[in-house]
Amino acid sequence: MPIAVARSLLPPHTLIGMTCNTREHVVQAVKDGADYVGIGPVWATQTKKVLNPVVGVRGLGELLEPLDGTDVKAVAIAGIKSTNALQCLHGAISTTGHRLDGLAVVSDIVASTEPYAAAKRLSTIIHAFKSNKIHTFSGAAGPYNQEYIKDRVGRLLSTIRKHGPLVQQITNNVVTTQSANATLALGASPIMANAPEEMADLGKAIGGLLINFGTIQSLDGMLIAGHNANINRKPVVFDPVGVGASTFRRTSANTLLNTWQATVIKGNAGELAALANSAEVQARGVDSVGKGFSDPAAFVRNLARKERCIVVLTGVVDWVSDGTTVVRLANGHPMLGDITGSGCMAGSSIAIFCAAESTDTANRRAPDAAEDGMLVRGDMLIATVGGILAVTLASEYAAGRADVKGPGTFLPALIDELGRLTAEKIMQAKVEVL
Amino acid sequence: MPIAVARSLLPPHTLIGMTCNTREHVVQAVKDGADYVGIGPVWATQTKKVLNPVVGVRGLGELLEPLDGTDVKAVAIAGIKSTNALQCLHGAISTTGHRLDGLAVVSDIVASTEPYAAAKRLSTIIHAFKSNKIHTFSGAAGPYNQEYIKDRVGRLLSTIRKHGPLVQQITNNVVTTQSANATLALGASPIMANAPEEMADLGKAIGGLLINFGTIQSLDGMLIAGHNANINRKPVVFDPVGVGASTFRRTSANTLLNTWQATVIKGNAGELAALANSAEVQARGVDSVGKGFSDPAAFVRNLARKERCIVVLTGVVDWVSDGTTVVRLANGHPMLGDITGSGCMAGSSIAIFCAAESTDTANRRAPDAAEDGMLVRGDMLIATVGGILAVTLASEYAAGRADVKGPGTFLPALIDELGRLTAEKIMQAKVEVL
Amino acid sequence: MPIAVARSLLPPHTLIGMTCNTREHVVQAVKDGADYVGIGPVWATQTKKVLNPVVGVRGLGELLEPLDGTDVKAVAIAGIKSTNALQCLHGAISTTGHRLDGLAVVSDIVASTEPYAAAKRLSTIIHAFKSNKIHTFSGAAGPYNQEYIKDRVGRLLSTIRKHGPLVQQITNNVVTTQSANATLALGASPIMANAPEEMADLGKAIGGLLINFGTIQSLDGMLIAGHNANINRKPVVFDPVGVGASTFRRTSANTLLNTWQATVIKGNAGELAALANSAEVQARGVDSVGKGFSDPAAFVRNLARKERCIVVLTGVVDWVSDGTTVVRLANGHPMLGDITGSGCMAGSSIAIFCAAESTDTANRRAPDAAEDGMLVRGDMLIATVGGILAVTLASEYAAGRADVKGPGTFLPALIDELGRLTAEKIMQAKVEVL
Known part of the structure; x- marks a missing residue:
């Protein structure tokens, strides 16, 4: 269903997201007025059969670039858990410096025996990542001589x-x-x-x-x-x-x-x-x-x-x-x-x-x-x-x-x-x- | 069946043995008046399904120690054949110097096309081992200077x-x-x-x-x-x-x-x-x-x-x-x-x-x-x-x-x-x- | 069917070949008046189930030697294709210098989408090989000093x-x-x-x-x-x-x-x-x-x-x-x-x-x-x-x-x-x- 149609059917201020697998999808989602995009799959996953090609951590950055200058948010999806969340957030940053706004996670929380702790763990990682100003491995020491x-x-x-x-x-x-x-x-x-x-x-x-x-x-x-x-x-x-x-x-x-x-x-x-x-x-x-x-x-x-x-x-x-x-x-x-x-x-x-x-x-x-x-x-x-x-x-x-x-x-x-x-x-x- | 019951049912001087898998079993067997213990399994074996944990060659020695000072005999059981008999006899010696008295062997004899020769081979190894006085790898040369x-x-x-x-x-x-x-x-x-x-x-x-x-x-x-x-x-x-x-x-x-x-x-x-x-x-x-x-x-x-x-x-x-x-x-x-x-x-x-x-x-x-x-x-x-x-x-x-x-x-x-x-x-x- | 019988049933000048797997087969084929022998199998193959032991490239030479001084021709059979044809021709030369006259090939031509090209490729290799005078890896430079x-x-x-x-x-x-x-x-x-x-x-x-x-x-x-x-x-x-x-x-x-x-x-x-x-x-x-x-x-x-x-x-x-x-x-x-x-x-x-x-x-x-x-x-x-x-x-x-x-x-x-x-x-x- 096109976003415009969905928006006409839903109450005002409803957040509407669109799942994107290619750069073209993202461009279209921005044009159509999506509030956020879910980009992926980052990894192959058991949650649902992956029909689209795996984007991979290193492929996420390119899909974030069309969001530069917009206020459309982005989350990565598929295969993300606390053990790879920070890797995903770090690796997804685009060459223009665009970061993910969040992570969409299912199994790591739902299949956990302690879902609150699992969600908390992920949330801590995301907030810590976003509070960082430096996302290169050189730390904050520069400029160098x-x-x-x-x-x-x-x-x-x-x-x-x-x-x-x-x-x-x-x-x-x-x-x-x-x-x-x-x-x-x-x-x-x-x-x-x-x-x-x-x-x-x-x-x-x-x-x-x-x-x-x-x-x-x-x-x-x-x-x-x-x-x-x-x-x-x-x-x-x-x-x-x-x-x-x-x-x-x-x-x-x-x-x-x-x-x-x-x-x-x-x-x-x-x-x-x-x-x-x-x-x-x-x-x-x-x-x-x-x-x-x-x-x-x-x-x-x-x-x-x-x-x-x-x-x-x-x-x-x-x-x-x-x-x-x-x-x-x-x-x-x-x-x-x-x-x-x-x-x-x-x-x-x-x-x-x-x-x-x-x-x-x-x-x-x-x-x-x-x-x-x-x-x-x-x-x-x-x-x-x-x-x-x-x-x-x-x-x-x-x-x-x-x-x-x-x-x-x-x-x-x-x-x-x-x-x-x-x-x-x-x-x-x-x-x-x- | 407890040993005491068995002994009451059997003719006098009947040799009664007990299979032991732990040190506690051996202590009990001595207390109950067993004539010998069969300790093992030394290796996993096809003769019968191994239900007890494998003791291993290196685990046998600890099961021999409770026999120190008694005249209860001990044989090792399960997986023993002429190719590993000497290794088993050597490796089983306890830290107190207690040796096995024999080996219980089934397949290596029964499944052999020449059971007499197979049994002879094993018997030779056991007698040779027992005739040795030195069971360390240093030979008989000591004391050293x-x-x-x-x-x-x-x-x-x-x-x-x-x-x-x-x-x-x-x-x-x-x-x-x-x-x-x-x-x-x-x-x-x-x-x-x-x-x-x-x-x-x-x-x-x-x-x-x-x-x-x-x-x-x-x-x-x-x-x-x-x-x-x-x-x-x-x-x-x-x-x-x-x-x-x-x-x-x-x-x-x-x-x-x-x-x-x-x-x-x-x-x-x-x-x-x-x-x-x-x-x-x-x-x-x-x-x-x-x-x-x-x-x-x-x-x-x-x-x-x-x-x-x-x-x-x-x-x-x-x-x-x-x-x-x-x-x-x-x-x-x-x-x-x-x-x-x-x-x-x-x-x-x-x-x-x-x-x-x-x-x-x-x-x-x-x-x-x-x-x-x-x-x-x-x-x-x-x-x-x-x-x-x-x-x-x-x-x-x-x-x-x-x-x-x-x-x-x-x-x-x-x-x-x-x-x-x-x-x-x-x-x-x-x-x-x- | 013996060659003599086949020859009596067929028109004159019919070429009759015999498949040979051992040196004895080849000797017999010469004696029986075969026009050519097919020696092999060189490799195991899918064309038909190989019943005879694989001769291998290095085994072919010995089977060629009984043909010395005769005009019986020889081809190698089984598993040959354009990627190994030259290796086969080279490796098959007997210690007496006897070479194969050709190669019998099925799959590489018949299973090809371009059978003419496939056959041409093989033919080119065979003709090039046969036009060579030197079949050692020393080239034509000798005698050496x-x-x-x-x-x-x-x-x-x-x-x-x-x-x-x-x-x-x-x-x-x-x-x-x-x-x-x-x-x-x-x-x-x-x-x-x-x-x-x-x-x-x-x-x-x-x-x-x-x-x-x-x-x-x-x-x-x-x-x-x-x-x-x-x-x-x-x-x-x-x-x-x-x-x-x-x-x-x-x-x-x-x-x-x-x-x-x-x-x-x-x-x-x-x-x-x-x-x-x-x-x-x-x-x-x-x-x-x-x-x-x-x-x-x-x-x-x-x-x-x-x-x-x-x-x-x-x-x-x-x-x-x-x-x-x-x-x-x-x-x-x-x-x-x-x-x-x-x-x-x-x-x-x-x-x-x-x-x-x-x-x-x-x-x-x-x-x-x-x-x-x-x-x-x-x-x-x-x-x-x-x-x-x-x-x-x-x-x-x-x-x-x-x-x-x-x-x-x-x-x-x-x-x-x-x-x-x-x-x-x-x-x-x-x-x-x-």
Whole structure:
């Protein structure tokens, strides 16, 4: 029934909503004078058979954009419960900054033995989320300058060495050893577990999670681990190695990103282009081909805004953005390209810095902040820059050593130098805030 | 029917047995004047539907203790056959030293095409077991002193270099390469196979087996490999990495230990505490937290007695026990803690020394000893100490080298020094017999 | 019905064929005056229920031999389609050089929506194959001499460094890291993917494929990857690590070799003996026992002829053959035997040289040669020699370095020296053409 007809039949001031599955539906609903739209399905659900294609958390933002400048409200529907509500609210924000106004929930309340508590839990999450002003993972610290960033990174390094955060790493079988050794050298503690059965336990214990799918051997483990990290508000660093190399990898990356919210996505130009469906850069196996993006700063800013997380584009120069600020990092020795897994090591390093920053921030907060509306605590932009700086700076010191005679001896030297990194060395890094 | 009633109905001197599933059952049976108890089920079985909870090999000992000082006999029941009879007899010994008097077997005889031969086989195993006086894996050599131990370890090193035992290692994917290299450096030959399909073949060929479940990727392979090692009387070293990190790991460790008899269990304080259900030490990921056990000597002695094997507690000081003797080892450089997998390497090293000792002993024995009552031949206490000494001593030499500038260069140096270990260096080790 | 009876009933000059499943059938068909034989089944098929044992591609050659010196024609039957026709024609050649005259195909034409095109495709393949004179993977360059070989290997090294071929490596989890690093050091680009889902995509992108089954973890991936490499005419190097260690490995190796045509098979004496069902040399785990073959040159020549590919026998001396020429290589330092995976690294190196040679040859050919009758382009004998020379020569330079103090420091030095290999160094190699 058209909205106009419904409105003529109903008492004045009746709220009328319309369920929308596409951007066109939303445009039509605004035109027809709907009071609110229900957009989804976010996930496939048992409540009723899903007839429309699943929109997914990452698809919601695009459906919110036609509501910019209107006072039509929006709720997301299907599959939402207290364990994924905050992920949904965070992930649904449009690139224009438009947020959901609420969540439509059935099973999580109705099927609960304590429906009041269940509804209360959801309501608390929604209110906490809406009371937040910052919806990026960079926190409220900006505007940034390079001195501030380097100082904070140096302090984070001390925090890592003092507290030794436990960092879970589901990574490819080419780099597990060296990633674990790099983690230890930086002062953190690695756990390379990937069995789905233990993810719920580990999600509570860890400080952060790395998911690197260079060899996709435990997609189930990756799905469950990321979900548990979200539930426990632990940062998730996603390194979609070689995502452009096959359709299977592209599909897998989408499945992962629709199941949990990444805190940081890291990739080379070929990988991030594949993830963004950009044809500007091509991939060849796990490598990027050609000169990269014509405007890398704009690329990372846009992708960060779209994926609602920190994005790092690695290369000769590394670019980091939270969707607003862009940081340009021009450090690192070319020998990093001569060994396998240096990019993966950077992913581990980012996860370590994120874990330290997140744990440290959570520890310093008042206990009543536990229910705040942020999926991850702390400044993940700073942490991400820290992770990149650690590996690139260490590579410069390693490459300069007299005992390094090629890529074989460079790797042990690189691990050594991660262990010898200091705040003073970090202050020498080339960091530019755009 | 109560025993007293049965006895009143039956002729004098009739033997009356009672099936017991719990310690309380056994206490009652003794009180009621039973002649023997049948305890179990040891394994789930097809003979009759198992209604009572499976006791498991490792649960039998506790049910034998109430028989101490009585002349009530005990047999184990359910799932026993010639391939696991010796494991069952060995594993069932109580911490007080109480042994089974026999085994109740149905299918393995009745369903056999040659029931006489089947019964004979079982009878031979039971008599051989009962004729043994030593039921620990340390053999009959004790009492020990440090000179004897170090001399024997030095000789074992020569045996390894001369015969190059083949050591199968099902280990985590973080350390496979360096564990294989450490094995080669010591002079042994690694095979890192984990496919269940080839375990029966390999069980015959190998000298020893390491099972390390840092990343539990092939539980089936671990189950079948250990079982075949038991059948072929090859030592099994179990390294339950991070067993305290998740319920899944704890459950998996129990499944493994109930399926085969470990010859050596090695772990840090957090891991062994989790295995022993002790709350004295906590684990964090794969690491141990805090200062460890207040009385590590008592802890390893008790756990060795309970698990019927050699137990090694690793840390700044390493403790080894067979349930009677405790050996304290105070060697090793702190840099071992700065690299991943040094503990796993120690596990491989122990498996190598156990393989050499077991093969060497078997080779030196008379052929008619093949059916003796020992699950593993040779002195596994000595072998275990040897495995620990090799890695800890090599670490001291490696850390002292001028070309070691951090954890990255320490690892290759450690492998080098495993290759350069000598009997003379072993004589310098700090070994204390308690 | 006997052929003689059929012939008496039919008009003169009627062609009469007989389906043969064994060598004895073929002998009988010749004796009975058949015009042609249909030999197979090559693969199990849906067309009709296969009652006879599958002969397999590798079994066809033996059935062709009784046709030597006769003019009885032969076609292969069952399971043949355009995607495996060339593999079948190539793999079926007998050790005496007898080729198939055609292929009997049903489904691939009849079940096609475009039967004419399907038949045309098959016909083109058969004619291209038959117009070829060379059916080894060494190409038409021979006779060889050592100067020519070394010069060509040096040029190939430049090609690798210039074009950086993408080499897929499905290898065991002990050596992934160092194989990837060796690949990068030589100047190529590794992709260690093993998920079956992405093999079709990767088969198009890669320059060559290594399949090493040291730890058989993804047999499905290996099967599909090799098949796609055959379809895309990319070289496949097969390293059947430890194939003699278990029945499971022997069976797996046969399954793989019957599914795709290997371009190169590489193994030590124990492995190749197991593959050839020779009892002359025994295996122990992944190692070979004893002194090896009494006549290694004859062994590799015969196995190369039987398996229709290049065969490399590794050891103190390495032997390479295409079934005609045998090349003896006497390079390499004994320290290669002190580290794990040096053999696997040689396998990777061979795959890299094969990828470079194959890509380079394809690039230099006229476009209309795309449908020629060769499964792989370029001289794989040269490429295989190149792969062996790279690792063995690098090992000599590494072992001579002052910073190498044992197997731990030898490995990084070896990787360094792969990166420092030059055409000049290759000219110093000991290469002998027999």
